[in-house]
Amino acid sequence: MAPMTAPVSSNRPFLNRRLAAFGTTIFAEMSALAARTGSINLGQGFPDTDGPARIAEAASRAVLTGLGNQYPPGPGVPELRAAVAAHQQRFYGLGYDPDSEVLVTAGATEAIAATLLALLEPGDEVIALEPFYDSYAACIAMAGAARVPVTLRPHAGAFTLDLDELRAAVTPRTRLLLLNTPHNPTGTVLTPAELTAIAELAVERDLLVVTDEVYEHLVFEGAHVPLAGLPGMRERTVSISSAGKTFSFTGWKVGWVTSTQALVTAVRTVKQFLTYVSAGPFQYAVAEALRLPDAFFDGLRADLRRKRDLLGDGLRAAGFEVYQPQGTYFITTDITPLGEKDAHAFCRALPERCGVVAIPNSVFYDDKDAGRSQVRFAFCKEDHVLAEATSRLRRLAS
Numbered sequence: 001m002a003p004m005t006a007p008v009s010s011n012r013p014f015l016n017r018r019l020a021a022f023g024t025t026i027f028a029e030m031s032a033l034a035a036r037t038g039s040i041n042l043g044q045g046f047p048d049t050d051g052p053a054r055i056a057e058a059a060s061r062a063v064l065t066g067l068g069n070q071y072p073p074g075p076g077v078p079e080l081r082a083a084v085a086a087h088q089q090r091f092y093g094l095g096y097d098p099d100s101e102v103l104v105t106a107g108a109t110e111a112i113a114a115t116l117l118a119l120l121e122p123g124d125e126v127i128a129l130e131p132f133y134d135s136y137a138a139c140i141a142m143a144g145a146a147r148v149p150v151t152l153r154p155h156a157g158a159f160t161l162d163l164d165e166l167r168a169a170v171t172p173r174t175r176l177l178l179l180n181t182p183h184n185p186t187g188t189v190l191t192p193a194e195l196t197a198i199a200e201l202a203v204e205r206d207l208l209v210v211t212d213e214v215y216e217h218l219v220f221e222g223a224h225v226p227l228a229g230l231p232g233m234r235e236r237t238v239s240i241s242s243a244g245k246t247f248s249f250t251g252w253k254v255g256w257v258t259s260t261q262a263l264v265t266a267v268r269t270v271k272q273f274l275t276y277v278s279a280g281p282f283q284y285a286v287a288e289a290l291r292l293p294d295a296f297f298d299g300l301r302a303d304l305r306r307k308r309d310l311l312g313d314g315l316r317a318a319g320f321e322v323y324q325p326q327g328t329y330f331i332t333t334d335i336t337p338l339g340e341k342d343a344h345a346f347c348r349a350l351p352e353r354c355g356v357v358a359i360p361n362s363v364f365y366d367d368k369d370a371g372r373s374q375v376r377f378a379f380c381k382e383d384h385v386l387a388e389a390t391s392r393l394r395r396l397a398s
Helices: 026-037 053-064 078-092 107-119 134-142 163-169 192-204 261-271 280-289 294-317 343-354 383-397
Strands: 102-105 125-130 146-151 153-155 158-160 174-180 208-212 237-242 255-258 321-323 330-334 374-378
Touching (some): 078 102, 102 107, 107 134, 107 237, 107 255, 107 261, 125 134, 192 208, 294 383
Parallel strands (some): 174 208
Antiparallel strands (some): 321 330, 330 374
16 A cells, blocks of 8 residues: 655745745846746846857867866866966956965855855854845855845945945944945946955954955946955955856856965865856866957957947936946936836836836845835847837837
8 A cells, every 4th residue: 555645744934034035036037027028138137149159169179078077176177277366367466376265166156155154153244235136145144144234325326335334334243244346236336445445444343355256357437456456355355256247158157266275265165065066168168268368358348338338328318317337237227207116016017018127126125215216227238139128118208
């Protein structure tokens, strides 16, 4: 006789309470909405064209010749670790030992998760710049820590950081600062003066700093300045970046961590129990990508600056208030001039109204009122796609 089965009985929800507030990410939700309605997807930040053909060919060669088809080394293939170290030296004058101070991860998302899980204890506080990428909140929660937002506020057409507010947010329980510059979703690039003040605060209060620098090569005004290069910061900073945004291969999920041997060892201890290893053949291709000539990086930046301006002009013509981004793939807008107040409701209705999908910034805030009327659009798309999208959005002003 077959054993009887019975439903699992539980007097509590299955999902642990630290993650009870987190459901499907807004990116999956809105991308599914775009697919269902046949809308132009300016929500999720992925390009609609692939990166350099020679880099795709390098990945293909790696597969066909058996490079990385089996488990690569836990810290990453030596070729990529060497290329990451050379990149940091080439662009920023930062020296890292590829054998002990570089760690390859499954994209920047895993790097952030592994770093926060490694460095935080339950009850620690983490200061993050709000609005913040949604994985930050989830990873802080998984570590049992508490997030403390410091809000970037719109002023004179851009978002700015209040350094006094940042300093006031530090308490005896603060363990680390989590910084993202260039900043998603606002496009803010912290200035050298702001970074200097942050570095001085971190040294004064003996704080660790984790920097998410995935948009490092997409700065349209000024230049990217790594916090790790400032006085007193190399030994307390975990720098994170990835290949997806720079080389337009977001599906490869190849990221990396650079820091001191002690900090990288801590992060690697956690990372080995997450994915262990990943993206073997792609690691060889990304190593080649990091060695591309300056003309590639300059051309990428110029092309995306032009796309930013194309979409920004179209959004203004459609009636949005536009905050000019200094970097990244994204433009943040305000829908108040359109007579709208609720960005989430606006974005849910937008596909039916004009066939475009965007992201409500309110999902990136703890203080929902601060971002209630803000909407983010991605401009990492082909020109004709941006032109068609802005043509559709102009229906809102008619």
